[in-house]
Amino acid sequence: MPLITYRTALNQAFAEELSRDESVFLMGEEVAQYNGAYKVTEGLWERFGSKRIIDTPISEAAFLGLGVGAAMMGLRPVIELMFWSFAYVGFDQIINNAGCIRYMSGGLINIPMVIRGPANGGTSVGATHSHTPENLLASTPGLKVVAPATPYDAKGLMIASIRDQDTVCFMENTLLYGNIGEVPEGSYSIPLGVADIKREGTDVSFIAHGRAVLTALEAAEMLQEEYGISAEVVDLRSIRPLDEEAIFTSIAKTHRVVLIDENKPFCGVSAQIASMIAEQAFDELDAPILRVTALDAPAIYSMPLEKLQLPTAERIIQKTLTLF
Amino acid sequence: MTRIMTPTTTDLDQAARAPINEAWSEEAKIHALREMLRIRRFEQQALKFYNQGKMGGFLHLYIGQESVAVGAASLMNGHDEIITAYRDHGHALAVGMSMEECMAELFGKATGCSKGKGGSMHFFAPDKHYWGGHGIVAGQVPLGLGLAFALKYRAIPGCALCFLGDGAINQGVFAESLNLAALCELPIVFLIENNGYSMGTSLERSSSMATCLAERAAGFNMDWDVVDGSHLYALRAKLHDAMEKARSASRPSLLEMTTYRYYGHSIADANHKKYRTPEEIEAYKKNHDPISSWQEQLMQEGILSQALLESLDEAAKLEAAGSVDFAEASPWPEPSTLFRDVYAEVDQGSEAGRLGRHFFSDLNAA
Ligand SMILES: Cc1ncc(C[n+]2csc(CCOP(=O)(O)OP(=O)(O)O)c2C)c(N)n1
Ligand SMILES: [Mg+2]
Numbered sequence: 001m002p003l004i005t006y007r008t009a010l011n012q013a014f015a016e017e018l019s020r021d022e023s024v025f026l027m028g029e030e031v032a033q034y035n036g037a038y039k040v041t042e043g044l045w046e047r048f049g050s051k052r053i054i055d056t057p058i059s060e061a062a063f064l065g066l067g068v069g070a071a072m073m074g075l076r077p078v079i080e081l082m083f084w085s086f087a088y089v090g091f092d093q094i095i096n097n098a099g100c101i102r103y104m105s106g107g108l109i110n111i112p113m114v115i116r117g118p119a120n121g122g123t124s125v126g127a128t129h130s131h132t133p134e135n136l137l138a139s140t141p142g143l144k145v146v147a148p149a150t151p152y153d154a155k156g157l158m159i160a161s162i163r164d165q166d167t168v169c170f171m172e173n174t175l176l177y178g179n180i181g182e183v184p185e186g187s188y189s190i191p192l193g194v195a196d197i198k199r200e201g202t203d204v205s206f207i208a209h210g211r212a213v214l215t216a217l218e219a220a221e222m223l224q225e226e227y228g229i230s231a232e233v234v235d236l237r238s239i240r241p242l243d244e245e246a247i248f249t250s251i252a253k254t255h256r257v258v259l260i261d262e263n264k265p266f267c268g269v270s271a272q273i274a275s276m277i278a279e280q281a282f283d284e285l286d287a288p289i290l291r292v293t294a295l296d297a298p299a300i301y302s303m304p305l306e307k308l309q310l311p312t313a314e315r316i317i318q319k320t321l322t323l324f
Numbered sequence: 325m326t327r328i329m330t331p332t333t334t335d336l337d338q339a340a341r342a343p344i345n346e347a348w349s350e351e352a353k354i355h356a357l358r359e360m361l362r363i364r365r366f367e368q369q370a371l372k373f374y375n376q377g378k379m380g381g382f383l384h385l386y387i388g389q390e391s392v393a394v395g396a397a398s399l400m401n402g403h404d405e406i407i408t409a410y411r412d413h414g415h416a417l418a419v420g421m422s423m424e425e426c427m428a429e430l431f432g433k434a435t436g437c438s439k440g441k442g443g444s445m446h447f448f449a450p451d452k453h454y455w456g457g458h459g460i461v462a463g464q465v466p467l468g469l470g471l472a473f474a475l476k477y478r479a480i481p482g483c484a485l486c487f488l489g490d491g492a493i494n495q496g497v498f499a500e501s502l503n504l505a506a507l508c509e510l511p512i513v514f515l516i517e518n519n520g521y522s523m524g525t526s527l528e529r530s531s532s533m534a535t536c537l538a539e540r541a542a543g544f545n546m547d548w549d550v551v552d553g554s555h556l557y558a559l560r561a562k563l564h565d566a567m568e569k570a571r572s573a574s575r576p577s578l579l580e581m582t583t584y585r586y587y588g589h590s591i592a593d594a595n596h597k598k599y600r601t602p603e604e605i606e607a608y609k610k611n612h613d614p615i616s617s618w619q620e621q622l623m624q625e626g627i628l629s630q631a632l633l634e635s636l637d638e639a640a641k642l643e644a645a646g647s648v649d650f651a652e653a654s655p656w657p658e659p660s661t662l663f664r665d666v667y668a669e670v671d672q673g674s675e676a677g678r679l680g681r682h683f684f685s686d687l688n689a690a
Binding site for chain 2: 030033037058059060061085088089123124125128129265294295296298300302305306309
């Protein structure tokens with residue numbers, strides 16, 4: 001299988017869907033002539049032209065809302081946010097319009113739209129540019145949320161998201177764009193709502209999404225080598241819909257769980273999962289449910305402290321050891 | 325292609341004779357030159373160390389636009405307030421922030437103006453009436469309204485200077501703010517620093533307009549004008565009038581300052597010689613560089629000698645290099661400071677700060 005970057009995997013997904021379906025178009029700041037601020041849409045404007053690949057002014061509320069309206073008419077907009085942090089100026093369009101219109105119309109209207117872009121800390125761009133709003137978005141029934149960790153998942157989930165009848169908030173990561181992995185050529189899709197076991201283990205379950213999956217894998221290797229502890233890594237891939245069965249199955253096997261989450265702790269994705277485990281898998285647990293999250297302050301700029309602020313393999317190991 | 329205003333000599337003569345410029349002392353004119361040189365030398369040092377990996381995130385350079393911040397700061401009366409976007413180093417130095425605290429912030433050090441918490445885009449100095457440094461495009465614009473509102477509320481004889489880029493005017497909140505400023509008669513001047521581009525997008529590709537951007541104010545019944553932002557006399561003449569109208573009559577206005585950035589949008593913008601031509605960049609540098617044209621002006625007036633110029637420049641370079649030494653020698657912020665500066669009540673140890681749980685993770689039991 002070809003080895004390509006996460007960025008190229010996404011690019012291939014767009015090209016596949018743009019070729020397959022005339023109603024798919026891509027819109028956002030610098031996506032066309034500049035090839036995307038992070039080069040995710042490279043070459044698409046040249047190939048598909050200005051009707052399908054559209055540069056916008058810095059007007060997130062307007063072009064997010066345009067996406068909702070066009071999707072109501074049956075088009076399939078893929079709206080790029082240069083950063084998910086910039087969604088905040090257009091939240092009304094995402095939450096009230098994309099999130100609620102289907103319900104308020106009694107199911108008369110669908111919003112088959114993808115809103116995508118990077119949502120991550122860890123690049124020293126300060127608090128305003130480092131938000132990870134997957135928990136906020138997932139708390140709106142009506143929106144779906146996806147956060148792939150690998151190039152393979154990125155491509156398959158993007159294709160599925162573009163074909164989905166509902167609005168999918170697709171959380172990418174600037175720190176992952178350059179990562180390389182095996183990705184099949186051509187089209188394939190990974191259904192939303194199906195987690196993936198990224199590492200089998202027997203002693204403890206690590207549950208994570210996005211880049212935290214890679215941190216969890218790193219911690220799992222170190223735990224194996226240094227302490228002989230075998231950790232299983234469950235990659236959620238999709239946050240809403242959520243594959244709860246995969247979570248419970250893993251816990252039934254390991255009886256211990258650490259949730260790893262680049263969200264802040266308060267009502268982060270891991271908080272929801274912790275509550276589900278407490279309610280539905282309590283009897284399987286031999287130890288308390290633990291979480292490793294971003295430290296609870298706005299994202300700091302200063303480079304060494306920012307590294308500490310996000311979950312690290314060391315913090316995961318420290319916490320995990322308290323379970324044994 | 326960018327529209328660059330070429331003022332005629334008569335325009336400039338007229339601007340030079342504006343009372344606010346006639347009253348400008350020789351000393352103050354030299355000071356303005358010094359400030360522009362300081363900004364440029366500071367940023368050149370920042371660029372050098374950014375490229376060496378000493379800083380994180382983005383670095384948006386102001387080089388080419390120095391006259392706008394310096395000209396505006398030269399008109400502030402001690403009551404005026406100022407706020408801008410993420411291209412904020414020039415405004416920071418122009419209002420009197422030290423190179424040391426600014427450079428240390430870029431290095432992420434505890435001695436930085438924001439203790440290493442904000443970085444390049446988020447400089448603040450309320451004691452100098454400088455309210456940031458804002459990373460979200462146009463996020464600062466309604467804050468400018470609030471500054472003006474507070475001035476008026478307290479009957480303080482000042483105005484708010486609210487800077488934004490030519491790309492920022494396409495955020496909805498800008499239109500909302502223009503309306504509110506006019507409707508509530510707030511003492512504010514909106515200054516569009518029109519450098520012709522928002523990232524890789526030219527003005528023509530981002531804004532629909534009849535003749536200029538400032539004209540958008542007309543629909544809100546607000547005064548507006550277009551100003552040559554590269555020349556201090558031209559800029560001061562019109563900005564002074566707008567500030568006076570704001571201060572004395574609570575009349576807001578919108579000024580569009582034509583200017584230009586020499587570097588890419590940020591240093592990460594490797595494409596900037598593709599979406600604009602090297603000739604365009606050179607032409608601006610040659611004909612409109614704010615520092616050289618001001619130097620020429622002052623030499624013509626006989627206030628500036630070559631020797632003085634060189635000594636000013638030398639001093640700026642030394643100061644900039646010194647600020648790097650300071651930043652390098654400064655400590656990193658302590659991990660324990662991560663949770664400080666989040667809640668005022670907690671930092672002050674007040675009753676409100678002690679009641680209930682404020683933070684949901686801590687360093688040791690992370
Ligand atoms: C809401 C929001 N959208 C997008 C961005 C990314 N971004 C930062 S600066 C910029 C261009 C702004 O151009 P302009 O207003 O002309 O200011 P200049 O950079 O020229 O000073 C963009 C798109 C952002 N910071 N905030
Ligand atoms: Mg601009």
